Amino acid sequence: MTQVRVRFAPSPTGFLHIGGVRTALFNWLFARQQKGVFILRIEDTDQSRSTDESIQAIIEGMKWVGLDWDEGPFRQTERIDLYRSYAMKLLEKGAAYWCVCKAEELDARRKEAEAKGLPQKYDGRCRDRGLTNQAGDAALRFKAPQEGETVVDDLIKGKIIFDNSVLDDLIILRSNGYPTYNFSVVVDDALMNITHVVRGDDHLTNTPRQIPIFEALGFPVPHFGHLPMILGSDKARLSKRHGATSIMAYKDMGYLPEAMVNYLVRLGWSHGDQELFVRQELIEKFAWKNVQTSAAVFNPEKLLWLNAEYIKTSHPDQVAQALVPLLREAGLQDEVSAMPADRLAQLVVLVKERAKTLVEMVDWVRPYLGQSVSFDEEAVKKFLTPALAPTLSKLLARFESLPMFSKQEWEATFKTFVEEEGMKIGQLAQPVRVALTGRTASPGLFDVMEVLGRDRTLFRLRQGIERASV
């Protein structure tokens, strides 16, 4: 059995798209499972649209979701001579011919055909003219078979039959000497010994065009697999209109890469009823037969749930680490720098059930960073009332008499005090919460005190009493 070799071949014409990440992910999972090779190849033969920033964005995105490649990144523009020489081989063999039709003429003819409702196909007028490229401005076309049929045995969709009469004589070398996509992919997939070409559904009709080129070049034809598309909520192809589609936008919004991967893999693949997978599990359980044949709607709410799930269950150190850059961005760099890593992990544990994203977590963590709190005025008005100041002072005295902080002891003390005062827990818990955190919503009161420590708890309680007294 030959070694599996797969590739992810994006074109660098923008950021790394969510759909691209999913395609890359399926390829990567298959490669890892089969102990194969995963190749990153940049398809930049369209010079007018490709940018170096896009290449960087692709690499950055791949790294963020942890999809490492074994070979590459290769750039097609560095391999132009290769494509030219293979194109010339086809010309010599009589499997390609020069075409002097101008782009504008072709365009006009295509429009005319469209208007008449005819197939929009090259009419082959240069096919048998035996033209040479004297002027140097001809394009090279592949002589596509016109009879018989081309069969694609798709890994996902099964057997698909195309009638060769629909095949066009594709341009393989532009008049500027650069290869076109359908030719450079074939040459690269063949030369890189790709065994399985797995790409988006939108390439399905390219496959019968590419297979004859493999054959004409004398290369073995790889296996093909076509992944269904990802749609937006309106069932149209996912695009900017549907909101964030760049993978890095999700990093910025506070998503964990593992959650992203888990969500994307379940969009089109399943393993029974299982929803949560660790990466090793995905590698073991992945199978083409469980890949969905139909398109899937991207559901941001489920992604959000998954992210919350990962925030709750991931190791706190790991979450804390991912949180640091967001805290810095929020202007909390001094607080972050002053804090040992395990302190931040402790805060993560404190608030992780409440934050669905790291961005939300920044806000949840904020009250526990400094010595004093910043009060939410509404909360103060409602709970830190002058009437309550004496009670709070009595409570403060009670806590001050305890030389050491202990969650159990302080909680018991609080509850006894509430009882003595003839109050309900909630009546006093809310004011204390506001004094301690500045807000009406927080983790459990005694968990908060534990994280704050004895000194800061007492300090903030005193501050709260001051606020209540005015």
Place this chain on the structure above:
RNA sequence: GUCCCCAUCGUCUAGCCUGGCCUAGGACAUUGCCCUUUCAAGGCAGUAACACGGGUUCAAAUCCCGUUGGGGACACCA
């Protein structure tokens, strides 16, 4: 227009290949209840789907054909 792909709750999906175990399961969202010092989290319960029409069969979500609907491709883009 031509060619190709697809069709189970609002959404992601299990089941389909190898018909009966399906009164169609799980998850997200949503609704109600419970827990509760707040907010969450958690627990329990509920609403909700086999696109339609024909076959084949004792029996069809599952196999076949058609219709409808959605998507994709038809470039000197990838």
